[in-house]
Each structure stands twice: as C-alpha cells, then as structure tokens.
Amino acid sequence: MDTTNATQSDLRCPTCAGQCSYSPTYRGLECASCGNVHDLKTDDDYRAAEELGYNPNLTGEDLPDLSKTRAHHCKTCGGVVLFTGPALSERCPYCDGPVVLGTQDTSYETMALIPFEIDAMYAQHQAQDWVKRRIAAPNDLEDIVAKARVAGLYAPFWTFDSEEAVEYWAQYTVGSSSNRRTKTTKGKMRISFDDLLMPASPHVTPLIRDGILHDFDPSALRPYREGYLAGFAAERHHQSVADGLDSNEADKRLLIRNRIKQHINKSGVNNLGYHTHTSGIHYRRILLPVWILHYEYRGQPMKVVVSGIDGRTYGERPFSVPKIAAYSGLLSAIAIIIGLAWGAGGLL
Amino acid sequence: MAPLTSPLLAALVLMIAATFVGMLPVVKLIRVYEGHHELKQGSAGWIRTIAGWSMIVFWLMTTWFVATIIGDWGVSGDLQGAVDRSWLRLRIIIEIAAAIADSD
Numbered sequence: 075m076d077t078t079n080a081t082q083s084d085l086r087c088p089t090c091a092g093q094c095s096y097s098p099t100y101r102g103l104e105c106a107s108c109g110n111v112h113d114l115k116t117d118d119d120y121r122a123a124e125e126l127g128y129n130p131n132l133t134g135e136d137l138p139d140l141s142k143t144r145a146h147h148c149k150t151c152g153g154v155v156l157f158t159g160p161a162l163s164e165r166c167p168y169c170d171g172p173v174v175l176g177t178q179d180t181s182y183e184t185m186a187l188i189p190f191e192i193d194a195m196y197a198q199h200q201a202q203d204w205v206k207r208r209i210a211a212p213n214d215l216e217d218i219v220a221k222a223r224v225a226g227l228y229a230p231f232w233t234f235d236s237e238e239a240v241e242y243w244a245q246y247t248v249g250s251s252s253n254r255r256t257k258t259t260k261g262k263m264r265i266s267f268d269d270l271l272m273p274a275s276p277h278v279t280p281l282i283r284d285g286i287l288h289d290f291d292p293s294a295l296r297p298y299r300e301g302y303l304a305g306f307a308a309e310r311h312h313q314s315v316a317d318g319l320d321s322n323e324a325d326k327r328l329l330i331r332n333r334i335k336q337h338i339n340k341s342g343v344n345n346l347g348y349h350t351h352t353s354g355i356h357y358r359r360i361l362l363p364v365w366i367l368h369y370e371y372r373g374q375p376m377k378v379v380v381s382g383i384d385g386r387t388y389g390e391r392p393f394s395v396p397k398i399a400a401y402s403g404l405l406s407a408i409a410i411i412i413g414l415a416w417g418a419g420g421l422l
Numbered sequence: 423m424a425p426l427t428s429p430l431l432a433a434l435v436l437m438i439a440a441t442f443v444g445m446l447p448v449v450k451l452i453r454v455y456e457g458h459h460e461l462k463q464g465s466a467g468w469i470r471t472i473a474g475w476s477m478i479v480f481w482l483m484t485t486w487f488v489a490t491i492i493g494d495w496g497v498s499g500d501l502q503g504a505v506d507r508s509w510l511r512l513r514i515i516i517e518i519a520a521a522i523a524d525s526d
Contacts, residue, residue, distance in 0.1 A: 160524055209452050228466035247524060250517050276492045283461055284467030325466035343523030388460055393449055406437055409482045413489020416434065417504065422511055 078087045085304050088112065095305030098190035098382070103301050114189075122186035122295040125235065125356035129316050147312075153277055155307045157228070167225035167307045168277040169375065181310035185227060186295040187361035189302045190382040197224045197365035197380040203386040204378055210397040215371065219378070222369040226382065228308035228361035230274035231283075231289070232318045235356040236326075238265040241349045242334045247342035263337050265330060265350075274313050274359070276380070280325055285388020286381040287362065294383070295360060311359045319359065329340040381388040429496035437490065439484035440485040447481040450474060476519075483515050 085094050085103070087329050092107025102111040138215045145154050148166035155167060192200075205219045207209065243260040271290055273283055296302065313321070330350060363382025368375065378389030416422075453510035457471030490511060 116443055209455070210448075250514075250521070254520075281461070281467040281471070282464045284465040288462045328466045332464070336525065374507070393452070397447075398445050398448050399441060402448045403437070403441040405448065406440035406444050406485055409485040410433060410437055410440065410489040413486040414493035414496070416486070417490035417493025417495070417508075420497070420513070421493070 087302065092302075096189065096302050096316055097305075098193045101189065102329040103206055107150070111389065112301075115185040116297065116298070117297055120293075122297045123292040123358075124185075125233070125358050127321075128186070128355040128357055130138050130316070130319075130355070132287060133258075140209070149215045151277065152310070153275075153309065155309050156303070167227040167366055168309075169377075170225075170274075171265055177386075181312055182314070184298040184311060184361055185359045187298055188294045188363060188383055189296055190226060190306065190363040192365075192380070194224055194365065194380055194384045196385060197226075197382070198367070200380045200387045201365070201367040201389070204380075204389065205391065208391050210393050210401060212371070212392055212394040212397075217365065218371060219369050220273070222367050224365040224367045224380065226365055227280045228303060228306060228310050228362065229358050229364050230311045230313075231278075231362050232271045232274050232322065233358045233360060234267065234272060234274040234319065234322055235290070235354065236267045237331060237354040238267070238354050239266055239351040240330060240334065242337075242346065243348070244334070244338060244343050246338065246340040246344070246345040248340075261337065263334070265333050267326070267329075270322065270326070270329075272318060272325065274311050274318060274321075277309070278364070282388055284380045284384045286364065286379055287306055287383075289384075290385060292358075295358075298361070306363070308361060308394060315357055342381070381422065424497070426496055429492050432492050432495070433489065436485065436488050440481070444481050444485070450476050454478075474526065476522045479522050480519060483519060487511065487515055498518045 076112060081170075086092070087094050087103075087105035087108060089110050090105060090108040094103040094105050094112065096114075097104035097111065102109045102113045104111050133220050138171055145156055146166075149152055151166060151169040151246060153168045201224060202216070202219055206216055208215070239261050243258070244264070245256050245258050248255050248257060269290055269292060271287055273280060298420070330346075330348065331346060334346060334348060334414045336346075363383055365380040367378045367380070369378075370376070373391065375393065376390040378387060380387045454472055454475050460469040461471055473475060487508070491501075491504045491508050494507060495501045498504060
C-alpha cells in the first residue's frame with residue numbers, strides 16, 4: 075500500500091487546504107497558510123500507553139509491516155528516515171549527511187509516540203547553553219556550535235518490562251593489611267524492570283538516552299498518527315522484539331549486577347556471577363522526539379541532543395588540551411605543595 | 423639546611439610528569455562530574471561513566487606520595503633516609519588505594 079498520497083491529504087488544512095505541520099507550541103497541526111490549528115487528540119489516546127506481551131517461544135507473531143513509505147537513505151551513516159509533510163530535507167538528521175529518496179521501507183508498526191513539546195528555537199538555545207557550560211572546552215567551540223542548527227527527529231525506542239528471578243554468587247573482602255580476608259556469599263532476589271527505555275536505532279546511544287530521558291512518563295504517549303510527524307523527520311522501527319531484547323541485554327546485565335551489589339551491601343564485591351529467569355516481558359515500540367544539533371570540531375563529527383519533551387540536553391564535546399593541562403598542573407601543584415609540606419614537617 | 427637545588431629540581435620534574443600523566447585523569451574527572459550531574463542516576467550510562475573514577479585518586483595520591491619524599495629530602499638532605507621513612511606512608515596509601523579500588 076502506498077501511504078504517501080493518503081498522508082499528504084491528511085495533512086491538508088480542512089479550512090483552506092494549505093499544508094499543515096505539527097506545532098510543538100500549539101500541540102496540534104498548524105496550517106502554514108491560514109494559521110489555524112487542528113487538534114490531533116482522540117478519545118482513545120489513553121490506550122497509547124498499553125503494552126504488548128512477548129513470548130520468546132512464539133516469534134512468528136512479530137512480523138514487519140510492508141507499507142510503502144517515503145523513506146530516505148543516508149549515504150553517510152546508512153540511516154533510514156521518513157519526512158512527513160513539508161519537512162523534506164536533503165540532509166540526514168542523525169549525521170547531517172546527504173540523503174536519497176528510496177521507494178520502500180520495511181519496518182515494524184509503531185505503537186505510540188510522545189509528540190514534540192518544545193520548539194526548534196528553544197532546543198537551539200538549550201544546545202548552545204549546554205555547550206557554553208562545558209568545563210575545559212575549546213574557546214572557539216561556542217562560535218562553531220552557534221552556526222549549527224538543530225533538526226527535529228522522532229527516534230525509535232523500546233520500552234521493556236520484565237521480572238527477573240536472580241540467583242547470584244560473589245566474593246567480597248573484609249579487613250585490611252594482614253587481616254584482609256576474602257569471603258563468599260550467594261543469594262536469591264527478584265528484580266522488576268518497568269519501562270526500561272532502549273534505543274531501537276544505532277544512531278542514538280544509551281549514553282545519550284540516559285542524558286536526555288530521565289523521566290519517561292507513559293501517560294504522555296499518544297497513538298501513532300502521521301499528523302504528529304508532519305514537519306519532522308522520523309525513523310521507524312527495524313528491529314524485531316528479539317533483536318530489541320538482545321540490544322537491551324548489555325544494559326540489563328549491568329543494572330542486574332549493580333542491584334546485586336546493592337543487595338550484598340559489602341565493599342569489594344568481586345567474581346560476581348548470576349543466573350536469571352526472565353518472565354513477564356512486555357514491550358512498546360514507540361517514537362520519542364529529539365532535536366539533534368550537528369557540528370564538526372577539527373574534522374571530528376559531534377552532536378548535541380535535546381529532548382523534545384522537556385529540553386534536557388546531552389551530547390558529545392571536545393576538550394581543550396591547554397586547558398586540560400592547566401587543570402592538571404593546578405591539581406598536581408596542590409598535591410605537590412601538600413606533599414612537600416607533609417614530608418618537610420616529618421609527618422608519618 | 424641541606425642544599426635545595428636537587429630537591430627543587432626533583433619537585434619540578436615531578437610537577438611536569440604529574441601534569442602530563444594527570445591529563446587523562448582530569449578528562450575523566452570532568453566526565454564524571456558532568457555525568458554525575460547530567461545523566462540519570464542509577465542508569466546504565468551513569469554507571470559506565472562513573473566507573474573508573476579511582477584513577478583520579480591514584481594519580482593525586484602518587485603525586486602527593488613522591489612529593490612527601492622530596493619534602494623530607496629537602497629538609498634532611500638525606501634522600502635514602504627520606505625513602506626509608508616513606509615505607510610506612512606507602513603501606514598506608516596502598517591500603518587506602520585497595521579500599522578505593524574495591525569501591526570503584
């Protein structure tokens with residue numbers, strides 16, 4: 075099915091037939107010609123937060139959608155993005171590389187999304203402010219970032235719920251010097267993961283997720299509608315649930331190990347091992363709004379990402395070698411002065 | 423008072439070496455500071471960013487320890503004696519380093 079024409083007609087203004095795009099300011103479709111705003115709310119918006127259960131033994135249920143959409147392929151990073159409505163761009167919002175129009179994008183159906191709540195101007199301010207607050211940043215960084223512009227993108231994410239029945243074993247140390255002893259411990263615990271967010275795109279790293287998405291609120295989810303995408307780029311889901319769970323595994327292992335250490339509540343925990351039985355897996359395939367600002371520093375491509383929900387910002391930054399050397403010299407000088415005084419004073 | 427030329431020269435060499443070696447720990451310190459304030463507490467990204475903070479303490483402790491020997495040497499004029507007197511100090515900072523490594 076070719077959804078392109080249907081989408082374009084949905085995005086026409088019912089008053090003047092002008093082109094509409096989603097306005098984060100008015101939280102609706104805003105007509106570029108007459109300025110009217112059309113609400114996208116529906117009576118069943120509350121259902122967008124519903125999750126689907128997943129049974130690893132029934133993988134046949136999870137099939138991709140073969141709808142034909144205007145997918146653009148990035149020549150630089152390989153990203154596949156959709157441009158809905160008037161936001162056609164010749165640059166990839168992930169890496170700023172050139173994109174070419176493909177004919178078909180085979181992807182999984184998106185269940186819900188959180189619409190943009192902050193606009194480009196505020197996102198640009200947030201990104202520049204974030205860069206301004208970097209310690210030991212190169213002096214010319216602010217000027218370079220000021221010339222770059224943010225691009226709005228709906229990035230694909232998973233939310234996963236699961237129940238983990240964990241059996242662990244570990245060693246920990248007690249005492250010091252000659253009294254230092256290694257002890258072993260083992261135990262059982264249950265861990266519940268609720269709405270664990272996982273990027274479903276290699277272009278959004280878990281570090282950026284943890285920098286910009288602190289408080290995920292499922293009640294802010296809305297059913298997937300093209301109107302929310304109008305004026306923005308979007309990447310659809312290309313991972314099966316099994317693939318999503320696989321990519322979530324490293325984070326989950328780290329979180330489980332951390333919870334086990336807290337459960338043992340001893341210092342010097344090492345040789346930690348565990349078995350876990352996972353049940354109650356539930357998931358959502360969602361899109362979350364981000365503003366991405368690209369810049370290049372001495373040939374190195376970098377990005378600052380601003381949450382389209384609340385403006386929280388995180389990103390990549392360069393360091394100034396002379397400033398780092400100055401900080402290092404200052405801290406070294408303090409340690410040396412204290413050390414010299416300590417030694418000269420004949421203390422211990 | 424012992425001649426201070428050699429201890430001062432040693433302190434200068436220590437300053438240059440510690441500054442050079444400390445550049446990586448300073449980058450780590452900034453990343454830990456920024457991560458601590460900007461990443462979601464307890465998240466996987468936060469845990470990964472905070473991990474390895476002990477390198478900052480090891481760098482400063484090592485610099486301090488070598489400086490204590492130079493300080494002792496500068497006052498006593500006896501380098502071998504200063505090194506001998508530093509053994510107890512060394513044992514204590516190794517204990518502290520082990521405890522810090524355990525909690526990193």
